[in-house]
Amino acid sequence: xxxxxxxxxxxxxxxxxxxxxxxxxxxxxxxxxxxxxxxxxxxxxxxxxxxxxxxxxxxxxxxxxxxxxxxxxxxxxxxxxxxxxxxxxxxxxxxxxxxxxxxxxxxxxxxxxxxxxxxxxxxxx
Amino acid sequence: xxxxxxxxxxxxxxxxxxxxxxxxxxxxxxxxxxxxxxxxxxxxxxxxxxxxxxxxxxxxxxxxxxxxxxxxxxxxxxxxxxxxxxxxxxxxxxxxxxxxxxxxxxxxxxxxxxxxxxxxxxxxxxxxxxxxxxxxxxxxxxxxxxxxxxxxxxxxxxxxxxxxxxxxxxxxxxxxxxxxxxxxxx
Numbered sequence: 001x002x003x004x005x006x007x008x009x010x011x012x013x014x015x016x017x018x019x020x021x022x023x024x025x026x027x028x029x030x031x032x033x034x035x036x037x038x039x040x041x042x043x044x045x046x047x048x049x050x051x052x053x054x055x056x057x058x059x060x061x062x063x064x065x066x067x068x069x070x071x072x073x074x075x076x077x078x079x080x081x082x083x084x085x086x087x088x089x090x091x092x093x094x095x096x097x098x099x100x101x102x103x104x105x106x107x108x109x110x111x112x113x114x115x116x117x118x119x120x121x122x123x124x125x
Numbered sequence: 126x127x128x129x130x131x132x133x134x135x136x137x138x139x140x141x142x143x144x145x146x147x148x149x150x151x152x153x154x155x156x157x158x159x160x161x162x163x164x165x166x167x168x169x170x171x172x173x174x175x176x177x178x179x180x181x182x183x184x185x186x187x188x189x190x191x192x193x194x195x196x197x198x199x200x201x202x203x204x205x206x207x208x209x210x211x212x213x214x215x216x217x218x219x220x221x222x223x224x225x226x227x228x229x230x231x232x233x234x235x236x237x238x239x240x241x242x243x244x245x246x247x248x249x250x251x252x253x254x255x256x257x258x259x260x261x262x263x264x265x266x267x268x269x270x271x272x273x274x275x276x277x278x279x280x281x282x283x284x285x286x287x288x289x290x291x292x293x294x295x296x297x298x299x300x301x302x303x304x305x306x307x308x309x310x311x
Contacts, residue, residue, distance in 0.1 A: 114244040
């Protein structure tokens with residue numbers, strides 16, 4: 001799964017490039033060319049030109065609201081100060097204690113908050 | 126004795142420690158009083174807005190409504206919102222009592238008996254785009270001796286900084302350690 005260039009990726013990239021250029025040219029033609037010219041060519045079934053302005057506006061307003069919405073969702077999902085999620089969680093509750101081996105690095109585990117507090121704040125030396 | 130500290134937002138607070146007996150301590154944190162300049166700023170802002178509305182609408186009820194709202198709002202704020210001091214009374218074998226007294230004189234008290242208290246710790250948590258230290262009481266889970274059933278945060282409105290919290294923590298731990306060395310049959 002390396003990001004190195006491959007022939008298939010080059011082909012996908014070029015296809016996307018051509019497709020997006022074609023889509024953009026089509027959008028410009030639909031937005032700017034008057035309806036009568038399009039009708040005279042026989043192309044009558046287009047969406048209303050109102051949407052050529054409305055859709056980009058909708059998109060930009062959604063992006064702007066999305067910034068504020070993401071900020072609000074983040075604030076709502078932080079745990080309040082009185083919840084136990086600030087102290088522990090499911091993985092810490094179910095962890096197994098490994099036996100202490102001499103001269104080995106102790107196994108990684110979640111240290112209870114009382115112990116951490118005693119270590120940080122109690123010794124005066 | 127009494128010492129001055131700072132709250133998390135920079136306001137000056139004072140911590141007063143009193144030792145009633147060998148196993149009973151009272152720690153009181155006093156918040157800064159309501160400042161005259163903030164009170165007059167809010168009052169002038171509300172009255173200017175009301176005067177602007179009066180000029181637009183030519184209705185004099187707006188002015189009397191603004192005065193009424195200001196008075197009622199001030200009374201509600203002093204009685205329900207503005208906390209004057211918060212105190213923690215730790216009695217060794219009995220329990221912990223948390224009292225908040227409001228600016229209007231109202232006091233609200235919570236008592237937690239010692240059997241339910243697992244520990245008093247300083248915890249860090251995210252609060253409104255900041256990480257703050259706050260003191261909290263961990264309540265014991267009756268089914269699981271290692272588990273925590275509830276977290277009761279203390280000093281919520283004065284929010285002292287870490288130096289003040291360490292003093293309170295040390296005082297509480299001296300009393301809580303006594304219940305391990307002298308276990309009583311209950």
